[in-house]
Amino acid sequence: MYKIVAKRELAKDINEYVIQAPLVAKNAKPGQFIILRVDKEGERVPFTICDMNKVLGTITILVQTIGASTAKLAFLGAGDSIEDFVGPLGNATDLTEYDKVMLVGGGIGGAVIYPQAKLLHRIGKSPVTVMGARNRSLLLYEEEMRNHSERFYPMTDDGSYGEKGFVTNKVKELLENEKFDAILAVGPLPMMEAVCKVSKDYEVKTIVSMNSIMVDGTGMCGCCRVTVGGKTLYACVDGPEFDGQLIDFAEAKARSKFYKDFEQDHFCRIRGTGPK
Numbered sequence: 001m002y003k004i005v006a007k008r009e010l011a012k013d014i015n016e017y018v019i020q021a022p023l024v025a026k027n028a029k030p031g032q033f034i035i036l037r038v039d040k041e042g043e044r045v046p047f048t049i050c051d052m053n054k055v056l057g058t059i060t061i062l063v064q065t066i067g068a069s070t071a072k073l074a075f076l077g078a079g080d081s082i083e084d085f086v087g088p089l090g091n092a093t094d095l096t097e098y099d100k101v102m103l104v105g106g107g108i109g110g111a112v113i114y115p116q117a118k119l120l121h122r123i124g125k126s127p128v129t130v131m132g133a134r135n136r137s138l139l140l141y142e143e144e145m146r147n148h149s150e151r152f153y154p155m156t157d158d159g160s161y162g163e164k165g166f167v168t169n170k171v172k173e174l175l176e177n178e179k180f181d182a183i184l185a186v187g188p189l190p191m192m193e194a195v196c197k198v199s200k201d202y203e204v205k206t207i208v209s210m211n212s213i214m215v216d217g218t219g220m221c222g223c224c225r226v227t228v229g230g231k232t233l234y235a236c237v238d239g240p241e242f243d244g245q246l247i248d249f250a251e252a253k254a255r256s257k258f259y260k261d262f263e264q265d266h267f268c269r270i271r272g273t274g275p276k
Ligand SMILES: Cc1cc2nc3c(=O)[nH]c(=O)nc-3n(C[C@H](O)[C@H](O)[C@H](O)COP(=O)(O)OP(=O)(O)OC[C@H]3O[C@@H](n4cnc5c(N)ncnc54)[C@H](O)[C@@H]3O)c2cc1C
Pocket: 033, 043, 045, 046, 047, 048, 049, 061, 062, 063, 064, 065, 066, 067, 068, 069, 070, 071, 108, 112, 210, 211, 212, 213, 214, 235, 240, 256, 257, 258, 259, 260, 261, 263, 264, 266, 267
């Protein structure tokens, strides 16, 4: 069992959990993820490692409640335990070789780029960060990202904070005026696709994180497959981060909706709002 040592509500339906998992914390690197099962009957659900404390043996994840497993997790609090917790999984992304990096986060992706900002800041290569959200209340980890960025640009769809507009507006403006060696964009698929379209014109390497639907997380089931440069790869073992210019986003978007109706029914039952 893996103990939740702290839980914080960051926004409506978005919670941060600090979990005691010393071995995972010891080995975790930016870009990697864990798979957990809330209870014995639970599905295996993947979450990006947003922070790790190797001394205390904890890792931090941010969870958006969107379906059955995340709803079950939302019922747990500090002191409760999680049944299974496997990681770190996937490949770490090393951005330290680049001199000037832009980090772009959308929605919950704004927080999962935090370990990269921390690492780059520590080695004296603080990134330029663009973070977007629908409104101010959904802009996550702002202080953490500000403190580890050379410059920080908040963007909101409704203009309630920072500049009004999509992250791509700011990405384009920055690329027009400065040279970047790499971009890491993490967020919803349409956002990552849009960033790649913009950065293509400026020939800047753009890495994206593919949050494909996963089952086993070991490369066996094929569920998380992504087409990258015409080749079939698996987000769990080959990713989750890939060269965004090579991703077949149309296929990825279609695959992400595969289980929508089935999952929605399950979600409603757990929240007590659906058919019994
Ligand atoms: C490598 C990786 C890292 C992730 N990191 C995070 C994270 O840090 N924080 C976070 O909140 N979520 C993250 N996710 C997504 C998270 O795993 C899903 O939200 C979760 O599995 C949903 O489980 P559920 O049972 O609550 O919802 P479900 O009932 O399974 O799904 C609800 C709805 O969301 C859709 N859905 C489910 N999983 C995904 C997915 N992976 N991508 C797109 N749509 C999906 C379903 O089709 C359905 O419409 C990550 C996914 C991957 C693969």
